[in-house]
Amino acid sequence: MSPQSLDFAEFYRRSADECLRTVLASVGDQHTAQELVDEAFARACASWRTVGKHPAPAAWVIRTALNVNISRWRRRRREISVADPGAGTHPPAAEDAESAVDPRIMAALMRLPARQRQVVALRLFLDLDTARTAEALSIAPSTVKAHLARALAALRDVLVPEQHQELPR
Amino acid sequence: MNDHDLITVVRESFTDVHSATPVEQIVSRSKAIRARRRIPGAVAVVAVAAAAMIAVALLPSGPATPAPVATHTTAYVVSHVTRALDAMPGNTVVFTQRMTVPATSIDTWTDEGGQSRMETFTPSGQPKMAWEITFSGPVTRLTRTVTAVNYRSKTWWRSASFYGSGKVPATVWNCSNVGTDVLNWNPHEMAAKLHKELSCGDLKVVGSGTVGGLPTVKLSGHVRGSGTLTYWVNATTYLPFRFRAAGSAWTFQMRLQWLPPTAANLAKLNVPIPAGFTRVPPPRNWP
Numbered sequence: 001m002s003p004q005s006l007d008f009a010e011f012y013r014r015s016a017d018e019c020l021r022t023v024l025a026s027v028g029d030q031h032t033a034q035e036l037v038d039e040a041f042a043r044a045c046a047s048w049r050t051v052g053k054h055p056a057p058a059a060w061v062i063r064t065a066l067n068v069n070i071s072r073w074r075r076r077r078r079e080i081s082v083a084d085p086g087a088g089t090h091p092p093a094a095e096d097a098e099s100a101v102d103p104r105i106m107a108a109l110m111r112l113p114a115r116q117r118q119v120v121a122l123r124l125f126l127d128l129d130t131a132r133t134a135e136a137l138s139i140a141p142s143t144v145k146a147h148l149a150r151a152l153a154a155l156r157d158v159l160v161p162e163q164h165q166e167l168p169r
Numbered sequence: 170m171n172d173h174d175l176i177t178v179v180r181e182s183f184t185d186v187h188s189a190t191p192v193e194q195i196v197s198r199s200k201a202i203r204a205r206r207r208i209p210g211a212v213a214v215v216a217v218a219a220a221a222m223i224a225v226a227l228l229p230s231g232p233a234t235p236a237p238v239a240t241h242t243t244a245y246v247v248s249h250v251t252r253a254l255d256a257m258p259g260n261t262v263v264f265t266q267r268m269t270v271p272a273t274s275i276d277t278w279t280d281e282g283g284q285s286r287m288e289t290f291t292p293s294g295q296p297k298m299a300w301e302i303t304f305s306g307p308v309t310r311l312t313r314t315v316t317a318v319n320y321r322s323k324t325w326w327r328s329a330s331f332y333g334s335g336k337v338p339a340t341v342w343n344c345s346n347v348g349t350d351v352l353n354w355n356p357h358e359m360a361a362k363l364h365k366e367l368s369c370g371d372l373k374v375v376g377s378g379t380v381g382g383l384p385t386v387k388l389s390g391h392v393r394g395s396g397t398l399t400y401w402v403n404a405t406t407y408l409p410f411r412f413r414a415a416g417s418a419w420t421f422q423m424r425l426q427w428l429p430p431t432a433a434n435l436a437k438l439n440v441p442i443p444a445g446f447t448r449v450p451p452p453r454n455w456p
Contacts, residue, residue, distance in 0.1 A: 009192045016188035024186055038190050038198065045199035071341050102182040109179070124180050152172055155179065 008048045012041060015058045018125045023065045025121035028110045040065035058126050059136040108158040116151035119144055243373040246386050247363055253407040254360040260430040261356055262437060267423035278437045281355040286438050296320045301440035316440055325442050328451040344369035344393055366392050
């Protein structure tokens with residue numbers, strides 16, 4: 001491996017799990033998340049001279065993975081499998097028996113709008129601050145704050161029993 | 170529970186999630202990506218060489234006569250094809266008849282708005298299923314309605330669901346999906362697809378002649394990740410009338426017709442429910 005590859009290998013070793021968790025929290029399906037993250041890391045590796053200098057290369061990977069997902073989604077909703085026109089639907093990830101994540105939490109995440117999920121995922125797993133999250137998702141910092149507040153409120157409603165919820169201040 | 174505790178609970182629920190892909194596999198995949206990026210430059214060299222020597226091969230399909238069509242460079246033909254496609258009204262009804270391997274026959278009628286009808290047939294030509302997809306409502310709140318008719322069980326169902334806001338987006342072509350069998354053809358997407366195929370592979374003019382009495386130009390080439398793609402183009406209108414994709418795992422060929430948006434042609438986008446068929450609920454896992 002070249003020094004450049006070693007550098008990438010180190011980045012991959014440190015970031016692969018976190019990136020996978022972030023994308024999983026966004027898309028809800030571990031198999032899909034793994035595919036997307038693999039593709040994004042491969043693209044990062046192919047452009048490592050540039051991506052390696054990015055201030056937050058993991059955010060670059062996440063953004064690429066989410067963009068790949070959007071491209072696939074756009075393509076697939078206009079395609080129907082030639083072999084089986086009725087195919088193409090999958091059970092929600094929350095019902096996936098093989099999921100390594102508490103299905104109650106995954107279901108709560110999947111109930112959030114996509115953008116809120118992405119904000120939560122970037123803040124939770126990559127520890128990105130508001131500015132970096134905004135940059136990664138190409139949205140305004142104020143929008144990040146609003147999405148995060150709404151997402152946490154929604155998660156609290158679902159995950160925290162009513163008697164344990166704090167009174168609004 | 171405060172925000173910090175809530176975040177900790179959610180974060181900890183993901184601690185058992187680990188990437189299963191070794192870094193060597195990622196690096197190997199990245200090499201393929203880099204190789205793909207180098208292709209356009211190589212294609213340009215090949216295309217210039219090909220244009221310089223255009224040895225006109227006769228079309229192998231259909232009765233062919235020796236070179237009645239002027240030969241042109243790939244750039245000239247593609248430019249005319251995309252111009253012809255782009256000049257067509259957006260609501261042109263595109264009719265395709267495709268054969269796939271293993272033998273399945275599918276007819277589709279589509280328009281640019283995303284409305285489509287698809288019918289599948291058994292190898293003996295008997296209809297199996299018909300599907301109709303329509304979009305309705307304001308652009309801020311589109312509803313997609315799917316109607317399916319099962320000719321074997323003599324049943325049909327319909328399902329309407331919120332689709333999203335904004336126009337039904339065009340397919341975004343990239344080097345890994347240009348060879349896919351997209352059922353919703355429309356002129357502008359096909360023009361974009363051709364351009365992408367040129368940049369992702371070595372598609373070029375490989376011959377001219379006549380097919381079924383039509384002066385024809387044939388474009389063919391290998392597109393990375395998609396196998397060999399071939400277009401037969403009407404050399405008078407520059408509209409493709411036949412397309413074939415031959416990948417390692419599948420092959421399909423289709424005939425294309427570009428139908429003006431007359432009332433009769435637009436009616437072909439609808440699936441009639443045959444008399445006596447029973448309505449049933451949509452499949453349980455239908456979204």
